[in-house]
Amino acid sequence: MTEQHFLLVDDDEVFCSILSRALERRAIKTSIANSPQQAISLINQTGTIYTHAVLDLNMGKESGLSLIPKLVTLDPHIRVIVLTGYSSIATTVEAMKRGAINYLCKPATVDEILKAFEDGDTASSSESGVSEKPLSVERLEWEYIQKILAEHAGNVSATARALGMHRRTLQRKLQKKPVQH
DSSP: OOOOOOEESOOHHHHHHHHHHHHTTTOOEEEEESHHHHHHHHHHHHOOOEEEEESEEEETTGGGHHHHHHHHHHHHTTTEEEESSSHHHHHHHHHHHOOOOOOOOEEEOOOHHHHHHHHHHHHHEEESSSSOOOOOHHHHHHHHHHHHHHHHTOOOHHHHHHSOOOOOHHHHHHHOOOOOO
């Protein structure tokens, strides 16, 4: 078995540090970057070949989604998962299209992250593929808003027009953390 080396990319330095220590206790090497640019610089400067990458979806004004194709281009064998505190079906689909093998909601434990890599290898992120509990109406609304927002390339004004709601109302809905399933 080849040695595992994880690239952790998240603007939350404390989270990266904790995750790095937990992985290293399991004899997994790690490197940390706090932005997509820092991750690319790290790869270019060190020439390290990473076997796995754990990316945060939202890093300030940047998105981890933009980093996925760059990592896959540098090494087609890298296995990428995306972590986020603001999950939606639209971003999950987009992450998978760009090359991620799995997508997790924060907070996620090291065991959940390692299991996500295993599940990604089997092309199944859940046992049955269907949630046992249906989504709440609030969660369905959040998912639909995210879908329409993605269709309008993140343009809030265009999304508000498409949804037939006032732009400020949409902005308030987007600022709220999505409700859990």
